[in-house]
Amino acid sequence: MQKEFAKNVVEVLKDDQTIIGLAGAGSWLTNEMDKWSDLDLVVVTRDNLNADKSKMLEYASRFGKLLSAFTGEHVGEKRLLICLYDDPLLHVDIKFVTLNELRERIENPVVLLDRNNEIQTVIHMTQPEFPMPDFQWIEDRFWTWVHYGLLKIGRGEYFEALDFMGYLRMVVFGPLLHIKNKNLPRGVRRVETTLSISDFEFLRGTLAQDNKESLLIAVSNAVELYRSLRADLFKDSISYNQAENSVMEYFEDLKIVLRR
Structure with missing residues (x-):
């Protein structure tokens, strides 16, 4: 269910020149995804869309039957759009980042769409750093x-x-x-x-x-x-x-x- 949704998102974005690419994160990386899992997506954009909630919502509404969406300030991440879709009912977290912002990340995502190999280049040239307790x-x-x-x-x-x-x-x-x-x-x-x-x-x-x-x-x-x-x-x-x-x-x- 989650990967079918992501596949549809790829189809929506593949011809959009303002989008650099799409990646999967979270349980996708550890092969722990099951019917209880939400879906974590990272949309890499050429321009900074995360400064404008309406633009993030505009994209999210194109990915499926969007029931509800709100930004993630409560978890310290305003670039995150927390979404609930219907048909099927699915929780999807969508983070909108620029290519430069992708350099600072906590994990290496699974690349789903990378039109000009720019995402792979950033991943190859930089290292993820998961925040550790002090x-x-x-x-x-x-x-x-x-x-x-x-x-x-x-x-x-x-x-x-x-x-x-x-x-x-x-x-x-x-x-x-x-x-x-x-x-x-x-x-x-x-x-x-x-x-x-x-x-x-x-x-x-x-x-x-x-x-x-x-x-x-x-x-x-x-x-x-x-x-x-x-x-x-x-x-x-x-x-x-x-x-x-x-x-x-x-x-x-x-x-x-x-x-x-």
Whole structure:
């Protein structure tokens, strides 16, 4: 379904001289595409179309029966148009970039249309660079984050505490566990199948229900997991945050108070 859609996009664009080419990304690159996958496309343009949402929408509307589309500022990518098509119902992410912008990328896409071999030339001459977590950035923030989560539990704001734990999994534990398991640090993407059994069980230990006892256990497991990952992955040049001891003392006191 996804590749048939992409094939149609090639037909739409192949005679358009303002378009340099088209490429596929995401799960297409890892041969993991299945019926549950969305489709990631990169439209390489001669002029800068991503500065004008109406122009991006004009192209997207030519690719199929477009139901809905919006730009991706919420994921930090305004060049991205997030689309939902019908007949068949399909989620398609379309990124509009110039040839020069293609030089800075996180992966090498699968080239689907390259009229003058310009895309292949850029891919050959430049290297992709996937953004890696900054370990010091994480250490500088982690213990303040833990304290914030404990305040939410202490106040009885359990749903906010649950969201906080989800944030830690997305920003800290998922990426670090992926690195440990020789994967790209894509949040919690496919952790169910790409982590070792033991690492996945450690991550599961950070899940909680909306009550104080479950959340306290999850935070305790999160601290243990973080310390383990820090020992495995962080270099000696990382400076440990002096807030750690004070926050852990607060945690121990809070457990006593909340369990009375």
